[in-house]
Amino acid sequence: xxxxxxxxxxxxxxxxxxxxxxxxxxxxxxxxxxxxxxxxxxxxxxxxxxxxxxxxxxxxxxxxxxxxxxxxxxxxxxxxxxxxxxxxxxxxxxxxxxxxxxxxxxxxxxxxxxxxxxxxxxxxxxxxxxxxxxxxxxxxxxxxxxxxxxxxxxxxxxxxxxxxxxxxxxxxxxxxxxxxxxxxxxx
Amino acid sequence: xxxxxxxxxxxxxxxxxxxxxxxxxxxxxxxxxxxxxxxxxxxxxxxxxxxxxxxxxxxxxxxxxxxxxxxxxxxxxxxxxxxxxxxxxxxxxxxxxxxxxxxxxxxxxxxxxxxxxxxxxxxxxxxxxxxxxxxxxxxxxxxxxxxxxxxxxxxxxxxxxxxxxxxxxxxxxxxxxxxxxxxxxxx
Numbered sequence: 001x002x003x004x005x006x007x008x009x010x011x012x013x014x015x016x017x018x019x020x021x022x023x024x025x026x027x028x029x030x031x032x033x034x035x036x037x038x039x040x041x042x043x044x045x046x047x048x049x050x051x052x053x054x055x056x057x058x059x060x061x062x063x064x065x066x067x068x069x070x071x072x073x074x075x076x077x078x079x080x081x082x083x084x085x086x087x088x089x090x091x092x093x094x095x096x097x098x099x100x101x102x103x104x105x106x107x108x109x110x111x112x113x114x115x116x117x118x119x120x121x122x123x124x125x126x127x128x129x130x131x132x133x134x135x136x137x138x139x140x141x142x143x144x145x146x147x148x149x150x151x152x153x154x155x156x157x158x159x160x161x162x163x164x165x166x167x168x169x170x171x172x173x174x175x176x177x178x179x180x181x182x183x184x185x186x187x
Numbered sequence: 188x189x190x191x192x193x194x195x196x197x198x199x200x201x202x203x204x205x206x207x208x209x210x211x212x213x214x215x216x217x218x219x220x221x222x223x224x225x226x227x228x229x230x231x232x233x234x235x236x237x238x239x240x241x242x243x244x245x246x247x248x249x250x251x252x253x254x255x256x257x258x259x260x261x262x263x264x265x266x267x268x269x270x271x272x273x274x275x276x277x278x279x280x281x282x283x284x285x286x287x288x289x290x291x292x293x294x295x296x297x298x299x300x301x302x303x304x305x306x307x308x309x310x311x312x313x314x315x316x317x318x319x320x321x322x323x324x325x326x327x328x329x330x331x332x333x334x335x336x337x338x339x340x341x342x343x344x345x346x347x348x349x350x351x352x353x354x355x356x357x358x359x360x361x362x363x364x365x366x367x368x369x370x371x372x373x374x
Contacts, residue, residue: 029299030249030263032256059265060244062217066250069219076217078246112216 001041001174003034004152005187008175017180026124026152027060030166039067042122042150045172046072049147052117053077055139057095057106057131060124064152068122077113079135081107091141095134098127108138115143126151126173129160136167153177188228190221191339192374195362204367209268213311213339214247225361226254229309231336232359233259237336239304240264242326244282244293244318247311251339255309264300266293266322278328282321283305285314295325302330313338316347323354340364 012023025031056065057079069076079093083105097104113119121135132149139146140148147171153184154161154173164171178186200208212218238259243252246267256263266280270292277294281303300306306326310318319336326333333356339350341360351358365373 023296024298025262028264028296030253030265030326032253032255032263033260033319035253036257059249059267062246062249062261063253066217066219066222069217073220075212076219076250077215078217080215109210109215111211138193182370 001037003037004087004175007031007034008153008177008185008187012185014180014183017183020153020155020177020180020185022153030063032063033126035063035067038152039069039071040185041174042068042172044069046120046148046150046170049120050118051120051147053113053119053144055079055108055113055119055120055135056122057081057135061122064124065122068120068150069075072120075112077108079108082108091138093134093137093141096128096130098130106134106138108142112141113139113142113144117142117144118147119144120148120150121146122150122152124152125155126153126160126164126171127155127158129163132160132164132169136169148172150174188224190224191362191369194218194221195364195372195374199372201370201372204370205344207278207340207367210222217250218374219250222250222254222374225251225372226256226258227338228361229307229359230258231257233335233337233357236307237305238334239309240300240306240331241305241309242266242295242300242322242337243309244268244322248309251311252309255307255337258373259307262299264295266295268293278325280321281323283315283317285317293321293325295329297329300326300329300331304329304331305334306331307335307337308333309337309339311339312342313340313347313351313358314342316350319347319351319356323356332361333361337361 151173156176189282338360
């Protein structure tokens with residue numbers, strides 16, 4: 001996706017030749033126009049699929065999730081990062097963050113993912129796939145079905161996308177980072 | 188705002204005659220079309236103001252913040268709820284949550300609110316005003332200016348809106364709850 005790749009090249013910051021910071025347009029300050037273009041692009045890439053819900057994780061998945069949901073004309077549901085409190089009414093799962101080297105809990109109310117629903121998972125980053133695997137567990141617990149995974153920035157040099165495709169998931173990434181060289185992003 | 192008031196009446200859940208749950212359309216499952224209508228409505232209500240940035244707090248402010256930002260053609264910045272780690276590069280503030288009866292830290296990178304900028308604060312709920320007061324502190328630290336406060340649901344029976352207006356802030360609320368009666372919301 002050209003506008004996204006240009007923003008990554010122009011405004012992404014590479015730290016220690018290994019971390020890409022995109023907090024000036026994707027996950028702290030947010031380029032609202034880019035969010036709209038992302039919503040439109042995912043609608044195009046998954047246009048042949050019947051989709052009932054968009055599912056993401058707070059906080060940085062929400063801004064793009066809401067535009068994707070808008071273009072599909074369906075609700076967005078975001079998983080919350082917190083300890084499950086009322087076990088009867090929520091699905092819970094664990095996400096292992098390889099970046100932060102720790103596990104955290106996510107929850108989704110049982111009211112908002114129902115058996116038989118077709119769910120499109122979206123997220124801002126895909127590296128090792130931890131977040132998507134956590135969301136997949138929640139969709140399965142609900143008896144719903146994942147029809148696709150939409151990622152804004154895939155770290156192509158990590159295992160996540162391969163792992164998800166081996167599970168039979170249809171993954172679409174809008175930008176794929178091949179690696180870093182001399183403090184620059186290689187797309 | 189009619190569509191919002193209808194959703195509150197139809198889908199809001201009143202708990203213990205004192206708490207309004209709107210997690211089926213505003214802060215867990217999100218009605219994307221409503222978010223767009225909210226964005227348009229705030230653009231209309233603040234149309235005479237010059238605005239450089241929209242500022243909110245994660246997570247539930249983000250979905251509406253991004254549509255407001257879209258209609259103003261400016262970036263959204265969301266304050267993160269976490270302990271300040273790198274004190275040099277961020278503004279920090281504290282928010283007292285009267286609902287949860289505890290204080291939490293919020294941070295905003297100094298890169299994203301600059302001196303002289305005109306900032307519109309938006310949030311999903313206004314009760315005692317704790318979140319807006321925390322954000323106001325960050326805007327002041329940056330030497331920027333608050334041009335308005337856009338609230339989706341104001342609890343009119345609590346002190347927040349009065350307090351903010353006494354500070355000279357222009358507050359616009361899209362729905363105002365007068366109170367609860369027999370488990371129903373009174374608008």
